[in-house]
Each structure stands twice: as C-alpha cells, then as structure tokens.
Amino acid sequence: MRILVIGSGGREHALVWKLRQSPRVSDIFVAPGNGGTCGEGATNVPVAVDDLDALVALARREKIDLVVPGPELPLTLGIVDRMREAGIACFGPDAYGARLEGSKAFAKEIMRRAGVPTARCAVFSDAAMARQYVAEVGAPLVIKADGLAAGKGVVVAESSREALQAISEIMDDRAFGAAGDRVVLEERLVGEEASFLCFCDGERAVPLPSAQDHKAAWDGDKGPNTGGMGAYSPAPVLSDEQLERMADLTIRPVLRELAGDGHPFVGVLYAGLMLTADGPRVLEYNVRFGDPECQPLLARLEGDLAQVMLDCVNGGLNPASFGHSARTALGVVLTARGYPREYPKGLTITGIEAAEALPGVKVFHSGTTIREQTLVSSGGRVLCVTALGDDLPAAQKAAYAALEKISMPDGFYRTDIGDKGIRRLTGRPETPGAAGK
Numbered sequence: 215m216r217i218l219v220i221g222s223g224g225r226e227h228a229l230v231w232k233l234r235q236s237p238r239v240s241d242i243f244v245a246p247g248n249g250g251t252c253g254e255g256a257t258n259v260p261v262a263v264d265d266l267d268a269l270v271a272l273a274r275r276e277k278i279d280l281v282v283p284g285p286e287l288p289l290t291l292g293i294v295d296r297m298r299e300a301g302i303a304c305f306g307p308d309a310y311g312a313r314l315e316g317s318k319a320f321a322k323e324i325m326r327r328a329g330v331p332t333a334r335c336a337v338f339s340d341a342a343m344a345r346q347y348v349a350e351v352g353a354p355l356v357i358k359a360d361g362l363a364a365g366k367g368v369v370v371a372e373s374s375r376e377a378l379q380a381i382s383e384i385m386d387d388r389a390f391g392a393a394g395d396r397v398v399l400e401e402r403l404v405g406e407e408a409s410f411l412c413f414c415d416g417e418r419a420v421p422l423p424s425a426q427d428h429k430a431a432w433d434g435d436k437g438p439n440t441g442g443m444g445a446y447s448p449a450p451v452l453s454d455e456q457l458e459r460m461a462d463l464t465i466r467p468v469l470r471e472l473a474g475d476g477h478p479f480v481g482v483l484y485a486g487l488m489l490t491a492d493g494p495r496v497l498e499y500n501v502r503f504g505d506p507e508c509q510p511l512l513a514r515l516e517g518d519l520a521q522v523m524l525d526c527v528n529g530g531l532n533p534a535s536f537g538h539s540a541r542t543a544l545g546v547v548l549t550a551r552g553y554p555r556e557y558p559k560g561l562t563i564t565g566i567e568a569a570e571a572l573p574g575v576k577v578f579h580s581g582t583t584i585r586e587q588t589l590v591s592s593g594g595r596v597l598c599v600t601a602l603g604d605d606l607p608a609a610q611k612a613a614y615a616a617l618e619k620i621s622m623p624d625g626f627y628r629t630d631i632g633d634k635g636i637r638r639l640t641g642r643p644e645t646p647g648a649a650g651k
C-alpha cells in the first residue's frame with residue numbers, strides 16, 4: 215500500500231511512524247513533512263497542506279492508495295471531496311463534515327439537533343448585537359471567532375470589558391480575518407478538560423482511550439494558549455469504563471445527524487470535553503487527531519493503523535481489529551523559548567539518539583528540518599518527547615529523563631505535564647470533575 219500523509223507536525227511524524235509498522239505499507243510520502251518524517255523511511259515532498267491541486271497531482275503521480283490528512287485546513291478546504299473525485303481513498307470527513315471544526319456556529323447547530331450537552335450560546339454576525347448581548351448577560355463569558363483561528367480565536371472573559379474587547383478584536387479589527395464574520399458567545403464552564411477521540415466509518419464510532427492536552431504555555435496552566443505543550447493517555451479524569459457512554463453522548467448522535475444530511479463522517483472525530491460537576495459538556499469538535507494527543511495515543515495503539523483507516527473509508531470499521539497497550543504514554547513538547555509569541559529558529563538539536571536509547575521512548579519531531587546534515591528547529595513546537603510507562607508517574611518520569619538527554623539552546627518545556635492526572639490518581643484533584651458521575 216502506498217500512503218500520502220499531509221502535514222508537517224509531531225502528529226504527522228507519529229502517523230508516519232505508526233503507518234510504517236503496517237506490513238501492508240510499502241511506501242509513505244509526506245507533504246511537506248519535517249526532519250523526523252524523512253527518518254522513518256518516508257519521502258518528504260515540498261507541497262503545502264493547502265495546495266489541493268498539487269496534492270491531488272502528487273497522489274495521482276505516486277499512485278497513492280490512501281491519503282491521510284493530519285491538520286484541519288486541507289479537510290475544511292475539501293481535500294476528501296477532491297481525492298474522492300480522483301478515485302483515491304482519503305481518511306477524513308468531506309468539507310461538509312469538516313465544518314464541525316471549521317465553523318463553531320455549525321458545530322453548535324449540529325449539537326443542538328443531536329442533543330449533545332454543550333455550553334449555552336448565542337451566535338452573532340453583527341458586533342452591535344453581540345455587545346448588546348454582553349450588556350444583558352454580563353461576565354464571565356467565552357468569546358469565540360466562528361472560523362479557524364489556529365486555536366487563538368477563543369477568549370475566556372472574566373469581565374464585560376474583556377468580553378467587549380474580544381468582540382472588537384474579532385469583529386471590528388478582524389484579527390482572524392473572515393473567521394470573525396461571526397462570533398459565538400458562550401457560557402463559561404468550569405471543570406477539567408479531556409480529549410475524547412473516536413475512529414469513525416460514517417456509521418460506527420469506536421473510541422480511542424482518553425487523553426489530556428496542556429494548552430497553556432507555562433506550568434500550572436498559566437500563560438498564553440498554545441497548540442499544546444504536552445499530552446498523556448489515558449487521562450484518569452475519563453476512565454476506559456466511561457468511553458462507550460461518552461461516545462453515545464458526544465459522538466454517535468453527531469454521526470447520525472451528518473449521515474442524515476447525506477455526509478457520513480469518516481475519520482477521527484475529536485470532542486474537546488469539559489468534565490463539569492453537572493456532567494460532561496462538549497467545548498468543541500476537531501475533525502482529526504489532536505497534536506500532541508496523537509503522539510501518546512499512537513504510542514499505545516496496537517494494530518494495523520493503515521488497515522483501520524482503510525476500513526473507516528470503506529465503511530467497515532471493526533472494533534476487534536485493534537487495541538491499546540495497558541501502559542500509559544506521556545509526551546512533553548520541547549519548544550523554542552518565546553513560543554507561542556516571538557521565538558528563534560535554526561536552533562541546533564542534539565541528543566535524540568541518546569533519548570531514544572531509553573526504554574519505551576520515542577521522539578516525534580514537530581518543527582524540525584535538516585540543514586547541511588544538521589537537525590535544526592524550524593518552528594515554535596520542536597519535538598514531542600514521548601515515553602511509555604506502567605503507570606502515569608512512570609511515564610512522566612521516563613519522558614522527563616529522555617528530555618534531559620536532548621539539548622537545544624533556547625529550548626523551553628513545561629515541567630508539570632501529567633501532574634493533574636497524578637493528583638487525580640492520588641485523590642487530590644484541584645477542580646471538580648465528572649469522575650464517577
């Protein structure tokens with residue numbers, strides 16, 4: 215089988231690494247890939263993730279059997295529709311289904327129709343009316359740009375002033391361009407967050423184990439929001455026993471709605487959950503693997519990922535065809551100091567071999583490239599150092615021990631990835647959760 219993976223992050227490196235383990239996979243191409251994907255025996259091809267014409271041409275030229283888009287952008291642009299026209303299997307939802315991530319207003323409407331528990335909200339395309347609403351309901355309030363804003367279009371406003379400022383930035387200053395044509399104003403929810411992902415074949419949904427991301431840049435969930443500073447799986451706040459019920463509550467009703475609309479959802483559907491004292495609420499949907507959640511999740515996946523993805527595309531997903539290691543996986547993201555704001559590039563990275571010599575450790579590359587035979591950083595998130603351990607404390611210890619082997623000038627990472635889960639295991643959670651509810 216010949217595969218094309220689209221993307222250039224740690225998630226895509228993990229996808230390539232796992233797909234490479236499939237005995238049926240002969241060749242893997244990555245568009246555009248990074249300094250790690252080419253080390254997995256894959257071929258990087260310099261095609262951008264949003265250049266649909268070039269991606270289709272590449273898939274045709276290389277006689278690709280399965281296309282695996284990593285990020286949301288090609289999906290919302292309709293890569294699945296385009297590959298389908300070309301007769302090429304593509305693991306993901308069509309452009310209609312991808313609107314679950316591409317438009318928060320659309321996601322809210324589907325959730326309403328499907329009866330999925332979520333925060334109360336109001337949608338506005340007029341800034342004056344949005345301001346009026348803030349005056350009526352007051353703070354706290356969550357302000358979201360409707361469209362894709364690279365994770366930056368959400369403001370949790372503690373005061374009306376902050377809420378009004380966010381509305382101005384999104385709608386008047388157009389900080390996120392057309393993504394701010396509409397805003398979603400939402401009730402602020404309190405609880406612990408968890409990432410819940412399912413493989414979907416249009417009709418069936420099979421849960422992956424839970425994971426937890428760390429979106430804030432600094433320890434203690436402080437600092438600006440990032441793409442994700444680390445993740446682990448399973449997350450004690452959402453146990454294996456709760457997964458089927460969670461799929462019934464948050465994923466399967468959505469699959470039924472989309473199938474009813476004539477657009478059965480294929481791919482990974484990811485519900486960002488807030489586990490509140492009143493039960494789980496969906497904060498958002500993503501229509502792909504999360505980055506960095508993908509790295510620990512795939513470190514635990516047992517089975518032939520290429521086959522699972524093909525089964526999804528062909529509508530024949532078999533829950534018995536794959537499983538998950540009982541061990542815990544934890545990944546810590548090494549960033550260039552300053553990320554997500556200004557940060558240096560071209561930093562020399564050493565020590566990956568020594569890190570990977572430790573048992574259960576795999577280093578996934580995000581923003582790396584090879585310059586004159588040297589591995590250097592090319593992005594804000596540089597590596598995701600991932601380790602398996604018998605339990606969460608062991609996985610955390612192993613990942614941080616591996617990080618110590620790696621050196622990069624101006625490197626930065628959080629030192630508390632997994633602490634929240636460990637606190638919950640030891641019965642000292644800081645936030646109310648839905649455990650046991």
Ligand code: AMP
Pocket residue numbers: 333356358365368370400401402403404407429486497498
């Ligand atoms: P989203 O892109 O919708 O997941 O939002 C990004 C982040 O904003 C989430 O991971 C939460 O930390 C926070 N957030 C989003 N919606 C809410 C909400 N209704 N209440 C509290 N926090 C929220």
Ligand code: GLY
Pocket residue numbers: 427441442500503504505506507
């Ligand atoms: N880690 C969150 C995301 O991929 O959206």
